[in-house]
């Protein structure tokens with residue numbers, strides 16, 4: 001009978017790996033912490049520098065203003081995309097490793113007693129099953145993000161565009177690809193089918209499933225590019241609205257909104 005391989009030492013972080021396995025969880029921890037802090041500060045800021053001219057920060061899209069709501073309008077929106085990200089299959093694998101280190105990487109020992117590991121079978125981790133429902137809210141927000149991006153080409157009664165319009169279009173595209181490459185979208189399109197070739201509709205779904213599966217292969221890429229870009233878009237609009245920079249555009253320099 002094969003004997004277990006000795007790691008030379010036991011316990012937390014024991015491994016035979018010789019590569020820099022710790023780089024990825026470290027980058028994930030730094031990236032997600034930075035994004036979380038920035039979004040929290042930006043979303044709860046009680047100012048109006050989230051919009052300037054035809055540009056509205058994607059953290060506030062669609063802008064919901066009610067008399068009864070006395071806090072930042074971003075809070076009414078952000079629960080959906082943040083819930084979508086936090087329950088994402090890719091991010092779960094990444095931030096479990098980065099923040100809980102249990103294990104911190106493949107073939108690296110975590111700290112828990114393996115016999116007590118329950119995965120996501122107990123509350124609060126069962127909440128992760130809500131991902132498919134967050135998906136529908138995310139898809140709805142994708143529509144509003146595209147509407148906001150298209151509206152950014154119309155300002156002061158004239159059609160035109162600025163650097164902000166391009167940034168908003170790229171933002172809507174990246175977030176759309178992040179949503180469409182979701183594992184739940186794959187399942188929604190191709191799941192619960194026993195035969196991909198038996199009927200015309202099954203063959204059609206198979207074709208869509210193949211396309212979504214190709215996007216899904218790069219889900220991590222879409223996850224990070226969309227995350228970084230949505231933060232950058234908010235920063236850009238705030239810098240323009242604060243008068244720190246001017247948006248190059250075909251209408252002339254945008255006025256500063258304070």
Ligand code: FES
Pocket residue numbers: 084088089090091131178179181182183184219
């Ligand atoms: S699996 Fe990542 S968004 Fe659905």
